[in-house]
Amino acid sequence: MSVRWGMVVDLRRCIGCHACQVACKAEMRTPLGVYRNWVKVVQKGRYPNVSLSFLPALCNNCENPICVRNCPTQATFRREDGIVMQDPHRCIGCKYCIASCPYDVRYLDPLKRVVQKCTWCHHRVDVGLEPACVNACPTRALIFGDINDPESEISKVLAANAVQVLKPERDTLPHVFYIGADMVAMRTYGGAEERVEVDWVRWWLAKLGILRPRAQAGE
Amino acid sequence: MEQGVQVLYNVAHEPPLGVWIAVYFYFTGLSAGSFILSTLAYGFGLKKYKPIGFIGVVLATVLLVLAPLNLIIDLGRPERFWHLFPYLNIKSPVTWGSFLLTIYPINCLIYGYFMHRGNDKWTKITGLIGIPLAISVHGYTGFILALSKARALWNTAVMPILFLVSAMVSGIALMILVVAIRRLFAPPEERAQYHEIMVDLGRILAAAILADLFLIFSDVLVLLTADTEAREAALLILTLDFSPIFLGVELLLGSLVPLTILALPDFNRRMGWISLAAVLVMIGIFAMRYIMVIGGQSLPLS
Numbered sequence: 001m002s003v004r005w006g007m008v009v010d011l012r013r014c015i016g017c018h019a020c021q022v023a024c025k026a027e028m029r030t031p032l033g034v035y036r037n038w039v040k041v042v043q044k045g046r047y048p049n050v051s052l053s054f055l056p057a058l059c060n061n062c063e064n065p066i067c068v069r070n071c072p073t074q075a076t077f078r079r080e081d082g083i084v085m086q087d088p089h090r091c092i093g094c095k096y097c098i099a100s101c102p103y104d105v106r107y108l109d110p111l112k113r114v115v116q117k118c119t120w121c122h123h124r125v126d127v128g129l130e131p132a133c134v135n136a137c138p139t140r141a142l143i144f145g146d147i148n149d150p151e152s153e154i155s156k157v158l159a160a161n162a163v164q165v166l167k168p169e170r171d172t173l174p175h176v177f178y179i180g181a182d183m184v185a186m187r188t189y190g191g192a193e194e195r196v197e198v199d200w201v202r203w204w205l206a207k208l209g210i211l212r213p214r215a216q217a218g219e
Numbered sequence: 220m221e222q223g224v225q226v227l228y229n230v231a232h233e234p235p236l237g238v239w240i241a242v243y244f245y246f247t248g249l250s251a252g253s254f255i256l257s258t259l260a261y262g263f264g265l266k267k268y269k270p271i272g273f274i275g276v277v278l279a280t281v282l283l284v285l286a287p288l289n290l291i292i293d294l295g296r297p298e299r300f301w302h303l304f305p306y307l308n309i310k311s312p313v314t315w316g317s318f319l320l321t322i323y324p325i326n327c328l329i330y331g332y333f334m335h336r337g338n339d340k341w342t343k344i345t346g347l348i349g350i351p352l353a354i355s356v357h358g359y360t361g362f363i364l365a366l367s368k369a370r371a372l373w374n375t376a377v378m379p380i381l382f383l384v385s386a387m388v389s390g391i392a393l394m395i396l397v398v399a400i401r402r403l404f405a406p407p408e409e410r411a412q413y414h415e416i417m418v419d420l421g422r423i424l425a426a427a428i429l430a431d432l433f434l435i436f437s438d439v440l441v442l443l444t445a446d447t448e449a450r451e452a453a454l455l456i457l458t459l460d461f462s463p464i465f466l467g468v469e470l471l472l473g474s475l476v477p478l479t480i481l482a483l484p485d486f487n488r489r490m491g492w493i494s495l496a497a498v499l500v501m502i503g504i505f506a507m508r509y510i511m512v513i514g515g516q517s518l519p520l521s
Contacts, residue, residue, distance in 0.1 A: 034232065040521065041228040050223065057230070057521060066368055072313035073306040092302050093295015095235035096313050100367035104520035107232045113295035169446070170368055188448075188519045189226045195459055203463040 003081045004175075005120060006147035007134070008157050009056050011180040013141035016041055016054040023136030024058075027121060034107040036118040037133055042185045053182035056142070058133070059084060059105045059118035060166065060174030067097035067106065067117075076115070082175055083122050088114045102170045120144070147175070234516035239293040241512040244360050245389070245505050246286035248382065251357035252390010254279035254327065254349055256420075261334060262346035270409075271416060273334055274397055280327040283356070287320050312363045319356045326352055357386045364511060371448035372455070372515035375441070381434045388431050389504035391424045395497040399490060414490065421493045424500065425481040428474050435470075451518055461514040464506050473503010 016039055024030070024037045037058035045051055061084045067076050068084060075090035076097055091114040098106045098115060106117045121131035125144075129135070134142040145154035157179075164181060165174040205211035257275025259268040291297045303317040330345035361379030368374045395417055402413035442453035456465040477496035486492045 035230045038230040039228065040226070040230075043225045043227050044223055046223045052227070069308075070311045070313070070367060072308055072311040072317065073302040074308045075302075075306070090302060090306060091296070092299040094290075094293075094313060095295065096311070096363070096367065098232070098235035099516065100369055102369040102520060104230075104232055108235065108295050115295070184224050188521060189229060195454075197458050198460060198462050200463040200466045204467050207463075 001148040003146045004148045005061070005082050005125065006145065006154055006158070006175045006177065007058075007061075007120070007131075008143040008154055008163065008177045008179060009181075010141045010143065010157070010161075011054060011178060011182070013139040014039075014054045014056065015139055015141075016052060017138060019136045019138055020056055020133035020142060023132040024118070027124075027132035030116070031110050034110065034116075036105070036116070040185055042182070042189075044182075044184050053185040055178075055181060055185035056133075057103065057105060057166075058176060059120070060103060060172065060176045061118075061120055063173035063175060064171060066100045066102070066170070066172055070096050070100045072096065076117075079122075083120050083125070084117070085119055085122065086115060086117050088112060088116065091115050102167050102172065103174075229521055231519055231521050234513070236512055236516060237293055238509070238513065239289040241505075241508040243286050243289035243293075244382070244508045244512065246282045246289065247357050247360055248386035248389050248504065248508070249393050250279045250282035250286065250390075251353040251383075251386045252388070253282070253394060254353040254390075255387065256390060256394050258346040258350055261330075261339075261342045262350065267419070268416065270401070270412065271394055271398060273331070274401070275394065276327055276331040276334060278393065278397065279353070280324055280331060283320070283324045283327060290320075312359055312366050315355075315359045316363065319352065319359055323349070323352045323356045354383060358383055364515065369520055370452075370515045371442070371446075371518060372452035372511065375438060377434055377438045377441075381431070381438060384427065384431045384434055385504050385507055388424065388427045389501055391420055391427060392497040392500040392504070395420050395424065395493060396501075399494045399497075402490070417490060417493050418488055421481050421487055421496065424496070425478060425487075428478050428481075428500065432470075432474055432478075448518070452515070455514055455518060456510060460517065461510050465510055465514075468506040469503050469510060472499055473506055474500075477503075 018039050021035065021038050028036055030036055037056060040055040040057055042053045043050065044053065061082055063082065065078060065084050068078050072094060073090050073092055075087045076084060078084050093108060093113050093115060095108055095115065098108065106115055109116045124131060130144050134144040143154050143157055145152040147155055147158060149155060158177060161179050163177040163179055165177060166186060202211060253275045257272045257279065259265045260272040291300050294300060303314065307314045307317070326345060326349050330342060330349055333341040333345060358379045361382030364373035365375060365378035398413050398417050398420065402410055405413055439453050439457065442449040455461050477499045480492050480496040481487045
């Protein structure tokens with residue numbers, strides 16, 4: 001059977017050191033402010049029962065990628081081995097793929113003005129090396145390999161453990177599999193974890209200068 | 220379970236689509252609406268609406284030339300826009316758009332040309348060809364949002380029809396304003412005719428607003444009772460950041476106030492009040508486009 005690359009993120013081993021994130025920055029030289037992978041860190045509980053949950057995020061190199069379906073210039077495409085590629089010369093920067101991706105792992109390169117993403121370091125994989133993040137992980141929490149090869153480490157790990165993917169309901173068939181991911185880390189927050197309710201009548205009255213804006217707590 | 224949850228580190232990339240995209244949706248909507256009104260006389264033979272036929276197609280064409288400029292401005296690499304044609308991907312709604320946005324204005328020009336020359340037969344044919352094109356050119360923008368499945372506010376089946384109905388609403392409102400302006404400069408004996416058209420358009424506008432309100436109601440109600448992300452999207456416009464503009468501008472100012480004006484006897488025959496309703500409706504529909512594009516992307520994905 002042909003090669004199908006996949007990745008396992010074993011959160012029982014992850015210590016949240018961000019080495020994968022740093023390795024990716026060094027390997028891909030991504031500009032300031034954008035990331036091809038990152039480690040989300042969420043704290044939960046109250047003293048003395050507290051813990052940290054980590055969630056390394058990267059492109060899921062989906063089997064049914066919505067970005068590929070929606071790209072109007074075929075700048076993003078899926079290779080036979082499952083890697084979802086991005087052609088920077090073909091891309092026009094319409095950003096529709098970013099709008100379509102449920103995982104927020106695509107970004108507009110602020111310098112080249114085209115979309116970029118994690119490609120599982122295809123330049124390394126093609127010469128027989130592991131992706132930079134996998135290579136850098138000190139606890140071997142990231143496992144990369146051919147899921148079609150029954151003898152590969154990843155196949156054995158996938159067969160022996162309970163695994164899950166992010167947002168399976170989006171029907172993208174992700175190929176980054178998580179072991180032991182925490183619910184509070186998998187939930188989406190963006191920047192903030194608190195939602196602030198807005199009283200829309202007051203909001204407008206304050207905006208129009210009829211009402212003085214209510215002082216924020218702590219001001 | 221929820222005790223003391225605090226996000227210590229996370230990455231959220233910038234929202235990809237800017238306000239230009241909202242303006243683009245607004246312009247295509249106005250264009251489609253104006254075009255369909257222009258075919259009332261020349262496509263369907265409703266003689267009464269003849270005075271708005273030509274101005275309708277001029278508006279439709281101008282707006283549809285301006286609309287794609289917004290798209291090109293929003294591109295990261297505007298000079299590569301031509302990649303849309305040789306490297307097209309037929310599965311992508313953006314590709315559908317690159318063809319519709321080319322064919323539709325050409326058809327508008329031909330339709331306008333025949334109307335100007337007084338060739339009734341070909342005006343009718345090109346007008347009738349234009350109707351499905353006008354519907355597609357705005358309907359596909361609804362599919363652009365609905366088919367980018369990441370965003371809960373967009374990923375609903377009601378989106379394309381909601382876009383079409385709101386296009387009619389804003390198109391009728393624009394036409395009312397155009398008729399009001401033309402009436403000012405018309406010779407006195409023609410003014411009564413423009414007044415009649417305005418009152419009629421006001422009635423159609425009221426019906427279109429009602430249809431639009433029903434679709435919004437149905438959208439929000441289903442979002443509230445679907446999955447977690449959908450509920451977040453509904454709360455975003457009902458109680459969170461986008462509620463002042465949704466409840467205040469889109470619903471109250473842009474729908475309920477104009478609907479009241481157009482429903483009250485006496486008010487709905489006065490030029491000033493009908494024009495005011497039309498202005499409010501145009502503001503309200505822009506607010507709807509803005510909430511959809513900007514609000515839809517403000518929901519976190521990571």
